[in-house]
Amino acid sequence: DQQVKQNSPSLSVQEGRISILNCDYTNSMFDYFLWYKKYPAEGPTFLISISSIKDKNEDGRFTVFLNKSAKHLSLHIVPSQPGDSAVYFCAASVYNTDKLIFGTGTRLQVFP
Amino acid sequence: DGGITQSPKYLFRKEGQNVTLSCEQNLNHDAMYWYRQDPGQGLRLIYYSQIVNDFQKGDIAEGYSVSREKKESFPLTVTSAQKNPTAFYLCASKTDREDGYTFGSGTRLTVV
Numbered sequence: 080d081q082q083v084k085q086n087s088p089s090l091s092v093q094e095g096r097i098s099i100l101n102c103d104y105t106n107s108m109f110d111y112f113l114w115y116k117k118y119p120a121e122g123p124t125f126l127i128s129i130s131s132i133k134d135k136n137e138d139g140r141f142t143v144f145l146n147k148s149a150k151h152l153s154l155h156i157v158p159s160q161p162g163d164s165a166v167y168f169c170a171a172s173v174y175n176t177d178k179l180i181f182g183t184g185t186r187l188q189v190f191p
Numbered sequence: 192d193g194g195i196t197q198s199p200k201y202l203f204r205k206e207g208q209n210v211t212l213s214c215e216q217n218l219n220h221d222a223m224y225w226y227r228q229d230p231g232q233g234l235r236l237i238y239y240s241q242i243v244n245d246f247q248k249g250d251i252a253e254g255y256s257v258s259r260e261k262k263e264s265f266p267l268t269v270t271s272a273q274k275n276p277t278a279f280y281l282c283a284s285k286t287d288r289e290d291g292y293t294f295g296s297g298t299r300l301t302v303v
């Protein structure tokens with residue numbers, strides 16, 4: 080029972096273009112959502128988060144959109160850079176707990 | 192420099208042996224977590240501890256044990272009862288802000 084789903088295992092984007100990574104969730108008891116970036120053999124690093132009461136949060140080249148009615152969030156990276164090539168995990172915080180539930184990840188490759 | 196230290200980075204174990212993975216943090220975080228990463232399955236929660244001398248099972252606790260005798264330390268023991276222990280193990284601790292967890296750099300365990 081995967082409560083947080085990332086249906087695209089991989090994405091390939093040309094440098095300078097927009098990268099859009101998607102995440103769907105099935106549980107309404109999440110109070111905020113996060114995106115993490117992970118390089119091989121390293122721990123994930125926090126990228127950006129959004130509260131469930133908001134629909135957009137922006138930080139530099141990264142913007143996260145939340146569509147609560149569709150139970151969908153997306154991460155936009157503009158412009159994409161080769162250094163953005165990594166695995167991106169979507170995570171959801173369970174309301175009133177300290178638990179995060181992670182998606183399966185999307186591998187982003189940005190080519191020149 | 193504050194952070195989470197996991198050791199060793201690579202660990203080999205013979206089948207039937209117990210092995211303990213170390214996790215130390217100097218961030219003064221109360222909550223600590225152990226996750227396991229397998230290809231195509233994202234991060235799955237093994238155990239977590241919200242306070243010293245207390246811990247809870249996550250989604251895949253069978254074959255694992257933990258202790259939390261000090262705030263800074265949360266070691267994970269992979270026992271011989273764990274059927275498929277070869278994986279990448281990640282330790283994390285949590286702030287009280289919406290940037291979620293801080294992760295260590297991980298330990299790759301291989302059973303030979």
